Amino acid sequence: MDLTGGFGARSGGGGPCREATGLESLHIGDEFRQLVTTLPPENAGSFTALLELPPTQAVELLHFTDTSSSQPAVTGIGGDIAPPLHSFGTLTFPSNPVLMERAARFSVIATEQQNGNVSGETTTSSSANLDRVKTEPAETESSQRLTSDQAVENQSPCPSQNNRSGKRKEFEKKVKSSTKKNKSSEENEKLPYVHVRARRGQATDSHSLAERARREKINARMKLLQELVPGCDKIQGTALVLDEIINHVQSLQRQVEMLSMRLAAVNPRIDFNLDTILASENGSLMDGSFNGTAMQLAWPHQVIETEQSYHHRQLQPPPPQPQQWPFDGLNQPAWGREEDQDHGNDHNNLMAVSENLMAGSANLHPNQVKMEL
Amino acid sequence: MASQDKSINTDVPEKDVFALHFLQSLSNLKTQNPSNSPDKTNDRVKKIKMAAYVSMARAAGGRRLWSRALLRRAASENNKIVRFPRRKRRVTWLSRRRCNRRAPVEEKAADRLRDLVPGGGEMETSKLMKETAHYIKCLSMQVKVMQCLVDGLSPK
Numbered sequence: 001m002d003l004t005g006g007f008g009a010r011s012g013g014g015g016p017c018r019e020a021t022g023l024e025s026l027h028i029g030d031e032f033r034q035l036v037t038t039l040p041p042e043n044a045g046s047f048t049a050l051l052e053l054p055p056t057q058a059v060e061l062l063h064f065t066d067t068s069s070s071q072p073a074v075t076g077i078g079g080d081i082a083p084p085l086h087s088f089g090t091l092t093f094p095s096n097p098v099l100m101e102r103a104a105r106f107s108v109i110a111t112e113q114q115n116g117n118v119s120g121e122t123t124t125s126s127s128a129n130l131d132r133v134k135t136e137p138a139e140t141e142s143s144q145r146l147t148s149d150q151a152v153e154n155q156s157p158c159p160s161q162n163n164r165s166g167k168r169k170e171f172e173k174k175v176k177s178s179t180k181k182n183k184s185s186e187e188n189e190k191l192p193y194v195h196v197r198a199r200r201g202q203a204t205d206s207h208s209l210a211e212r213a214r215r216e217k218i219n220a221r222m223k224l225l226q227e228l229v230p231g232c233d234k235i236q237g238t239a240l241v242l243d244e245i246i247n248h249v250q251s252l253q254r255q256v257e258m259l260s261m262r263l264a265a266v267n268p269r270i271d272f273n274l275d276t277i278l279a280s281e282n283g284s285l286m287d288g289s290f291n292g293t294a295m296q297l298a299w300p301h302q303v304i305e306t307e308q309s310y311h312h313r314q315l316q317p318p319p320p321q322p323q324q325w326p327f328d329g330l331n332q333p334a335w336g337r338e339e340d341q342d343h344g345n346d347h348n349n350l351m352a353v354s355e356n357l358m359a360g361s362a363n364l365h366p367n368q369v370k371m372e373l
Numbered sequence: 374m375a376s377q378d379k380s381i382n383t384d385v386p387e388k389d390v391f392a393l394h395f396l397q398s399l400s401n402l403k404t405q406n407p408s409n410s411p412d413k414t415n416d417r418v419k420k421i422k423m424a425a426y427v428s429m430a431r432a433a434g435g436r437r438l439w440s441r442a443l444l445r446r447a448a449s450e451n452n453k454i455v456r457f458p459r460r461k462r463r464v465t466w467l468s469r470r471r472c473n474r475r476a477p478v479e480e481k482a483a484d485r486l487r488d489l490v491p492g493g494g495e496m497e498t499s500k501l502m503k504e505t506a507h508y509i510k511c512l513s514m515q516v517k518v519m520q521c522l523v524d525g526l527s528p529k
Contacts, residue, residue: 214498214499217499218498218499218502221499221502221503221506222502224502224503224506225502225505225506225509228506228509228510229509238479238482239478239479239482242479242482242483242485242486243482245486245505245509246482246485246486246489248509249486249489249490249505249508249509249512250489252509252512252513252515252516253489253512255516256422256425256426256512256515256516256519257418257422259425259516259519259520259522259523260418260421260422260425260519261418262523262527263399263421263519263522263523263526264414264417264418264421266523266526266527
């Protein structure tokens with residue numbers, strides 16, 4: 001537990017262990033004395049006397065739950081103690097120990113009503129201290145050290161009942177201090193805001209931010225993928241969606257394999273019909289896009305047109321008309337140049353071969369081609 | 374098409390460019406291997422598949438990582454050297470993968486996806502998602518076109 005070590009080092013008390021909670025609380029009492037040296041001395045005496053109660057009494061005090069009897073009296077007390085609640089310039093410190101005890105009781109009960117468990121109490125008390133530090137920036141450095149120490153202690157887990165009673169005692173002390181500073185329990189209503197802020201503050205370091213940005217990016221793209229894959233919209237959970245996507249990709253690849261097998265199976269008919277298909281294909285392409293420089297403008301129209309041609313071909317295969325071969329001397333070099341620009345050196349061979357093929361098939365008579373194939 | 378990359382590669386992969394490339398490479402196959410010996414059917418299937426993938430990658434253009442990887446793979450099978458201009462520094466995913474052990478299920482699934490998408494081994498997860506989206510689009514387009522071809526070519 002280097003947290004408690006850090007606490008001991010910072011408080012300069014020679015490192016009190018977690019087991020010696022009594023000593024620790026005494027130590028914090030010393031700190032409180034340091035803190036309130038600006039206050040009148042009889043104040044300090046009264047609250048340190050309350051601080052040094054035995055743990056069992058403190059626990060009894062904390063478990064006092066008779067709210068109906070204490071609450072009206074406490075509201076009266078609150079009216080007595082702090083008529084100007086938020087004017088910290090005019091601090092008036094009550095010197096009546098009974099009064100202060102009642103106020104402490106009330107605030108403890110209020111926090112217990114807000115959140116029942118011990119951890120909630122400690123966090124709210126720590127954030128109350130933080131709030132106090134925030135709203136009172138003119139406080140001494142020792143008080144800030146005190147609040148940081150308490151925050152450190154509240155972060156550390158409490159393993160035993162002994163520790164818990166010690167924690168309760170500390171908490172009572174903090175409540176005392178807050179009442180001392182004329183902070184009534186209405187300050188605790190700001191606590192959820194402070195708590196959320198603390199949680200957000202934990203994730204504002206650069207690594208967490210980067211990680212969150214990465215996750216959001218992945219999620220957005222996952223949503224995009226989910227729209228692409230059919231039947232994937234209703235699935236919740238990233239892993240399931242990824243499984244579905246993987247299945248889809250695998251099925252598509254399998255389909256491609258199957259289709260290529262079928263294409264290989266219709267081998268002779270490919271040779272028979274290829275020229276005609278090429279002719280129709282190139283005819284539509286040439287008509288639509290490869291005519292001039294307005295290729296980019298004519299692109300969507302082109303897509304629609306070829307889709308229509310696909311449907312047409314699916315319905316009735318086009319008659320063999322190789323005489324309508326659209327390649328001529330003007331178009332072909334332009335085509336080759338374009339392809340060279342696009343795909344780089346590696347496609348030169350393929351494109352050259354295909355050009356040769358096209359030129360050859362254009363020059364050859366279709367019957368000759370059929371005979372040859 | 375290098376001037377058209379933006380208009381082409383954004384949404385819909387073009388069917389006609391793919392079909393053109395594919396038919397050309399099919400006829401190319403025909404002229405290269407005119408022998409119709411039946412023992413070469415497996416080889417032929419493989420070649421047709423490769424032709425389909427290569428023409429899909431070519432139709433997608435050279436800006437997508439998966440198409441580059443496909444073309445590179447095809448070229449390495451053909452013992453050619455392909456050089457694409459590298460725009461980005463390549464991040465080896467293995468070095469990044471050690472940092473991300475938070476969601477092991479998702480990362481495992483992403484690894485499987487990485488095996489499926491060509492060139493996916495070098496991508497980080499968000500890039501992989503993007504590339505997978507485009508790859509799925511192109512694959513479905515390819516399947517449609519090949520289905521059309523088979524339907525048109527098969528004997529009635």
